[in-house]
Amino acid sequence: MDEPFTAQSAQRILDRALRDGGLFADIFCERRSSVRMSLQEGAIHEAALSQNYGAGVRVVVGESAGYAYSEDISEERLLEAAARAAAIARLTAEGGSRSAHLGTLERSNDGLYDRNRSENAAPRILAALLERTESAARDSDAKIVGVNAHVVDELQEIWIARSDGSFRSDRRPMVTLGVQCIARLGNERGTGYCADGGRTSVAFFESMTPEQIARESARIALVNLDARPAPAGEFETLLGAGGGGVLLHEAVGHGLEGDFNRQGVSLYSGRIGERVASELVTIYDDGDIPEERGSTSFDDEGTPCGHTVLVEGGILRGYLHDELNARLMGMNSTGNGRRQSFRHLPQPRMCNTYMPPGDAHLEEMIASIENGIYAKSFAGGQVNIGKGDFVFMIAEGYRIERGRLGAAVKNATIVGNGPDAMTKVTAVGNDARLARRHYTCGKGGQSVPVGVGMPTLKISAMSLGGTEGA
Amino acid sequence: MREEEARERAQRAVEIAMALGASDAEARIVLARRFSTAARAERITKLDLSEGRNLSMRLFLDGRKATLVGTHWSDDEIRSGVATALEQARYVGVDAFAGLPEAREITDVDLDLYDREIEERRDEDRLDDVRQVERAIRETDPRIDNSNGSYYNDACVTMALANSRGVLGSYRGTQVAISASPVASEGAYKRTAHYGSAARYLSRIDTPAEIAREAVRRTVVFYGARKPKTAATAILFDREVAAAVLEDIFAACSAANVAIGNSWLAGRSGERIGSELVDIVDDGTIPGALGSSPFDAEGTPSQRTPVFERGILRSFLFDAYYARRLGARSTGNAVAGGIGPNTFFLAPGRANLEDVIASTKQGILVLETIGFATEHASGLYSRGARGIAIRNGELAEPVEEFTIAAPFPEILAGIDAVANDLKFDGSIASPSFRVAEMQVSGSSSAP
Numbered sequence: 001m002d003e004p005f006t007a008q009s010a011q012r013i014l015d016r017a018l019r020d021g022g023l024f025a026d027i028f029c030e031r032r033s034s035v036r037m038s039l040q041e042g043a044i045h046e047a048a049l050s051q052n053y054g055a056g057v058r059v060v061v062g063e064s065a066g067y068a069y070s071e072d073i074s075e076e077r078l079l080e081a082a083a084r085a086a087a088i089a090r091l092t093a094e095g096g097s098r099s100a101h102l103g104t105l106e107r108s109n110d111g112l113y114d115r116n117r118s119e120n121a122a123p124r125i126l127a128a129l130l131e132r133t134e135s136a137a138r139d140s141d142a143k144i145v146g147v148n149a150h151v152v153d154e155l156q157e158i159w160i161a162r163s164d165g166s167f168r169s170d171r172r173p174m175v176t177l178g179v180q181c182i183a184r185l186g187n188e189r190g191t192g193y194c195a196d197g198g199r200t201s202v203a204f205f206e207s208m209t210p211e212q213i214a215r216e217s218a219r220i221a222l223v224n225l226d227a228r229p230a231p232a233g234e235f236e237t238l239l240g241a242g243g244g245g246v247l248l249h250e251a252v253g254h255g256l257e258g259d260f261n262r263q264g265v266s267l268y269s270g271r272i273g274e275r276v277a278s279e280l281v282t283i284y285d286d287g288d289i290p291e292e293r294g295s296t297s298f299d300d301e302g303t304p305c306g307h308t309v310l311v312e313g314g315i316l317r318g319y320l321h322d323e324l325n326a327r328l329m330g331m332n333s334t335g336n337g338r339r340q341s342f343r344h345l346p347q348p349r350m351c352n353t354y355m356p357p358g359d360a361h362l363e364e365m366i367a368s369i370e371n372g373i374y375a376k377s378f379a380g381g382q383v384n385i386g387k388g389d390f391v392f393m394i395a396e397g398y399r400i401e402r403g404r405l406g407a408a409v410k411n412a413t414i415v416g417n418g419p420d421a422m423t424k425v426t427a428v429g430n431d432a433r434l435a436r437r438h439y440t441c442g443k444g445g446q447s448v449p450v451g452v453g454m455p456t457l458k459i460s461a462m463s464l465g466g467t468e469g470a
Numbered sequence: 471m472r473e474e475e476a477r478e479r480a481q482r483a484v485e486i487a488m489a490l491g492a493s494d495a496e497a498r499i500v501l502a503r504r505f506s507t508a509a510r511a512e513r514i515t516k517l518d519l520s521e522g523r524n525l526s527m528r529l530f531l532d533g534r535k536a537t538l539v540g541t542h543w544s545d546d547e548i549r550s551g552v553a554t555a556l557e558q559a560r561y562v563g564v565d566a567f568a569g570l571p572e573a574r575e576i577t578d579v580d581l582d583l584y585d586r587e588i589e590e591r592r593d594e595d596r597l598d599d600v601r602q603v604e605r606a607i608r609e610t611d612p613r614i615d616n617s618n619g620s621y622y623n624d625a626c627v628t629m630a631l632a633n634s635r636g637v638l639g640s641y642r643g644t645q646v647a648i649s650a651s652p653v654a655s656e657g658a659y660k661r662t663a664h665y666g667s668a669a670r671y672l673s674r675i676d677t678p679a680e681i682a683r684e685a686v687r688r689t690v691v692f693y694g695a696r697k698p699k700t701a702a703t704a705i706l707f708d709r710e711v712a713a714a715v716l717e718d719i720f721a722a723c724s725a726a727n728v729a730i731g732n733s734w735l736a737g738r739s740g741e742r743i744g745s746e747l748v749d750i751v752d753d754g755t756i757p758g759a760l761g762s763s764p765f766d767a768e769g770t771p772s773q774r775t776p777v778f779e780r781g782i783l784r785s786f787l788f789d790a791y792y793a794r795r796l797g798a799r800s801t802g803n804a805v806a807g808g809i810g811p812n813t814f815f816l817a818p819g820r821a822n823l824e825d826v827i828a829s830t831k832q833g834i835l836v837l838e839t840i841g842f843a844t845e846h847a848s849g850l851y852s853r854g855a856r857g858i859a860i861r862n863g864e865l866a867e868p869v870e871e872f873t874i875a876a877p878f879p880e881i882l883a884g885i886d887a888v889a890n891d892l893k894f895d896g897s898i899a900s901p902s903f904r905v906a907e908m909q910v911s912g913s914s915s916a917p
Contacts, residue, residue: 035558041730043563049555051540056520063510067518071541084519091514091597127561146730182731182847189847232875232911233700263510265618265653265660343522382840382854386653386660389871391841391854411850413841415873415911463697465852465873465911 003159003169004029004055007102009075010161013057014100017082018163021089022059022066024323025082025100025163028300029055029073030342034154035120039130039147047123054342059085063262063328064092069343100163108170108297112290113199115171121153121202129202129210133179136214143225144218146182151175153202160302168302174199174293174449176438179214183221190227190410192220193379193395195438198291220377220396223408230397230412230466236369237414237462238400240376241362242435245452248283249353249441250381251390251418256310256318257443258325258336258348267388267419271316277422279314280358287335287351293437293449294351298335301346305335310353314422322348340446347444352451358428365427365458372400373464375414388418391465413465421459429456476501476630477640479525479543484632486545487529487552494530494570496633496768498806499523505596506623509604514597515619526806528768529555533564539806571790571800576639576765582757583643585671589626596622599648599678606682607652613690618651618662620682624672629763637769645760646672650685656693663688663838668895670758688837692856695868698912704833705874705908706826706860709891711839712900715881716816719750720898721846722878723777724809725792734849734878735783744781744882747819747903751776752787754802754812761813761897768804772812775801781882787811811897818901819888826887826904828863834910835860836874849878872912881905 005013010027017025036048055078056069066088068081108115130149137147154174161167178195194217196208239247260266268276287305289295298304301323309317321329322337325348338349366374374397381392392414399406434453441450476499487495501523508516527538529552536559542551600622607614623646630640649666665685667676676684707715727733735743744750754772756762765771768790776784788796789804803809827835839853852875859866876884889902 037558037561043565044561045535045563045565047536047555047558047562049536049538049540049551049558051538051542051551053541062513064513064515064517067516067520069520069522071523071543081520085517087519087593088514088517091517123558123561148730191847232873232909234913263618264616265662267659269660343520345516345518380841384662384840386662387870388659389840389854389856391873393841393852411848411852411875413852413854413873413875415841415854415871417871463871463873463911463913465854465875466909 004073005075007104007167010167011100011102013075013078013082014102014161014163016079017057017059017086018098018100020086022061022086024060026058026301027055027078027161028342029159030156032154032156033120034152035123035126036150036152037123037126037130038150039134042134044127044130052341056342057082057085058345059088060324061089061092064088065324065345067345098163101165102161102167103165105167105169108168110297112288112295112297113173114201117155117173117201120155125202126151126153129177129205133177133210133214136211137179137181137218140215140218141222143183143185144181144221145184147179149179151177162302166302168298170297172199172296173201175202175204177205177210177213178438179217181217181221183225185225188225190221190223190225192217192224194220194436196436198293198437199295200291223396224410227408227410230409230464232464232466234461234463236372237459238365238372238374239457239459241429241431241454241456242433243377244457245354245435245454246378246381246439247392248355248454249350249450249452250383251388251421252283252311253285253350253353254383255388255418256320258319258321258329261319262325262329265386267386268316272318274316275314276316276419277311277314278425280425280428281311281314281355281422283311283353283355284308285310285320285350285353289352289451292352292434292451293439294451299337300339301337303333303335303337305351308334320348320350322346338448340448344446347446349443349448350441350450354434354453355432355455357430357432357455360427360429362429362431362456365429365456366400366405367403369400370402373409374398374400374405383418390418391415415463415465421462424460425457426460427458431455472501473628473630473640473642476628477632477638480630480632481638482545483525483527483548484634486548487527488634490549490552490556492529492556493532494634496528496570498526498767499630501628502625504623504625507597507600508619508621509600510617510619511604512601527552529559530569531556531559533566533568534559534562535565535568536562567791567794570633570635571768571770573635573637574771576769576771579764581755581762581764583641583670583762585644587672588624588644588646602678603648603650603682606679607650607686610683610686611690613654614652614686615655616653618653620650621648623647631769633769639765639769641764644670646675648675648678648681650681652685652689654689661689661692668760670760691858692868692870695856695870697871698834698859698869698910700911700913702907702909704830704904704906706830706833706835706904707902708835708837709900709902711836712903713896713898714839716814716898716900718851720811720814722849723787725786725788725796726809727846728786729792729795732847734847739783742782743879744778745885746780747885747888748778748781748882749817750778751817752801752803752812752814756813756894759813759894761811766802766804767806770800770802770804772802813894813897813899815892815899816888816901816903818890818892821887821889823889823891823902826889826902827860827865829887830860830863830904833860834858834869835865851876851878851881872910874908874910876908
């Protein structure tokens with residue numbers, strides 16, 4: 001691949017960035033090309049091509065960062081960006097003028113994902129995937145009256161040059177196929193959604209076929225067609241394996257991000273070594289699971305990604321760090337410095353967050369509940385970091401009555417408090433798995449792809465927000 | 471100068487697309503100079519000074535549509551992107567409704583969108599603003615012992631649009647936003663809240679002191695908050711969360727959702743849906759408003775569209791495509807990638823918020839909601855919420871960790887009080903309003 005700049009040129013830009021007293025500087029250059037095709041009402045209705053190429057220069061001094069980006073990556077423009085980013089050092093100067101000593105470019109070459117592709121998938125292939133998805137969804141049941149599907153193929157090439165000498169590049173692929181089904185019978189409607197993909201190519205859909213994804217979406221739509229309005233009140237709750245991991249991500253993971261903890265604004269601040277959850281709870285974040293959405297060889301600061309123990313047997317073990325927050329806390333970056341694009345500063349973010357299996361069987365957990373809810377999967381969630389309060393929307397859920405699965409519930413929201421829920425975990429299933437790969441996390445106005453996973457969890461009490469009085 | 475450059479690039483992109491075989495083409499150029507800074511304690515923690523540029527194109531090929539978005543700037547870059555996009559367009563289905571809007575004249579009205587004071591502002595003054603907010607939150611209340619950071623952002627934006635039917639337009643706009651996010655410790659918990667102000671003119675934004683005061687009030691008010699009982703009760707939405715409720719109502723009014731049956735309002739034009747107090751308007755022509763512009767993303771001149779009048783549904787909101795499909799006329803609501811609001815707002819009432827509280831026997835003043843669960847097809851609203859209980863016309867204890875839920879038709883029909891506190895500080899805005907009864911799910915009912 002052709003390089004955006006030589007090591008010599010990057011060195012000059014970094015030297016300019018550091019000239020006014022910065023402690024550290026980096027250049028993040030990105031070339032991203034994404035094709036999205038979508039199908040609606042039986043026909044492919046749009047092809048969208050997005051191509052972005054640019055670079056940002058960052059200067060760090062103390063806990064402050066200066067930043068400037070440019071869509072013109074000539075050395076002249078990047079030197080100007082470096083000078084603008086260096087303004088932060090002039091404001092908070094800790095003195096001194098440093099210079100960079102850049103090594104030679106190192107290209108990632110591990111087995112985490114395929115780096116051989118230099119072009120997006122052919123539109124003919126994407127169109128064929130959508131057509132197969134749509135016909136499988138429609139053929140699955142006469143009550144499926146609407147199908148919306150999309151497929152995205154993306155390639156991101158990045159180059160990161162750091163003033164401490166590292167100069168790395170990587171090529172990260174990503175594909176996603178998603179389908180929403182609408183089922184109708186009389187005036188009743190139900191919707192279902194299913195998506196899958198990962199850091200791979202469209203060849204992924206040879207093993208996980210569009211037909212399988214379409215039928216799963218249709219199945220959920222039919223379940224929701226039959227669903228009753230959710231009751232309101234507190235219930236013993238089972239959180240589903242795989243997709244239930246959204247709860248770990250929102251309710252615990254965000255609270256363990258290094259920026260919130262360094263600033264002392266998370267309820268987990270200063271609590272490493274303390275009990276923060278039931279002894280049944282263990283949570284990891286990994287950036288090196290092959291082809292997962294949150295995986296990268298190195299993060300968006302050029303730091304290698306690995307395995308981070310967050311909670312082990314209910315004890316808080318660690319935080320998720322980028323370089324800036326790790327340095328200020330006297331720790332090492334865990335390779336969780338991530339950014340949406342060259343237009344953004346990195347932040348500590350999760351990669352793939354999951355809980356390993358316990359020993360309970362799903363059937364036994366259901367049988368043990370007199371009056372409860374089985375929240376099998378979620379449509380999304382949100383959390384308040386300081387207090388840990390969260391909400392989740394249930395995408396597929398059922399009542400549990402006298403130890404048996406009952407009617408499906410529709411339009412239900414689970415509301416609770418993360419740390420509180422983690423102390424109320426009373427059983428952990430033996431069915432741990434990673435969720436289907438389609439999750440995106442938002443923080444501070446930036447979106448990044450993530451992975452989640454979990455075994456079935458039993459929680460002694462959670463609030464269900466419904467419309468029916470208890 | 472830069473406006474001329476943007477117009478030239480937009481026109482040139484259209485020419486390139488037509489030369490490469492497009493049957494119609496449209497190009498939009500956005501140039502933005504952004505200043506973004508954050509402070510925590512006495513220190514500036516972030517300074518981002520960037521000038522960005524972006525090209526968005528829609529290409530039509532005999533009824534097939536493709537889009538191109540990105541950093542393309544030179545003729546060669548544009549040519550290469552357009553060629554790839556046109557190749558992709560061949561796999562798109564022919565859609566008789568796809569195409570450019572009928573050309574309407576873009577009149578040269580001054581909507582008061584550009585504040586030269588922002589363009590010429592000294593960096594030092596911008597940094598002073600954010601430092602002042604950060605200092606003021608700590609001085610306002612001794613319980614504030616930390617901060618998630620205070621923010622100042624401003625932008626000078628130039629937009630140019632050209633298409634192959636001869637439309638060419640451009641305008642410049644400014645925006646400025648300041649926000650605070652104080653933190654107060656309560657035991658192991660950190661109480662946080664966020665409050666901000668935004669405007670097109672520096673002189674119209676809340677002062678740093680006002681922003682700090684309101685952010686602090688919203689933080690400490692939740693000390694000792696508890697879970698309310700599960701019950702059906704009156705819900706008074708504070709103006710910021712009221713605007714969030716209007717976002718869902720906007721989605722139901724969007725012709726894109728109506729056309730595919732993904733709206734609970736589909737097929738209900740002319741029906742009485744809301745109470746007498748429900749007057750909702752989309753207006754792109756309010757001078758100085760953040761949501762105003764002379765024309766929308768496909769060059770249709772902005773207008774004022776009554777959506778609900780005294781509770782009766784009058785109009786959906788259209789771009790050119792959905793207007794053609796549904797036999798209507800574009801209301802000037804095209805945005806990049808779909809249909810969006812200009813300024814979509816609920817008309818204010820006469821009473822102060824305090825008077826509305828005083829007239830509420832029992833209920834909850836909701837100050838924050840989290841989550842985004844709305845089934846637009848069935849129209850069910852459900853959110854996590856925090857607020858203050860109201861008893862006998864007075865604010866009582868703070869409450870949190872509960873959900874509020876109701877079907878949208880019941881919410882609109884149940885609006886029985888609207889306050890006078892409307893502010894045009896976003897493209898969706900609302901005064902505070904009260905819904906007579908919604909389901910609150912909190913702790914189990916007392917035996």
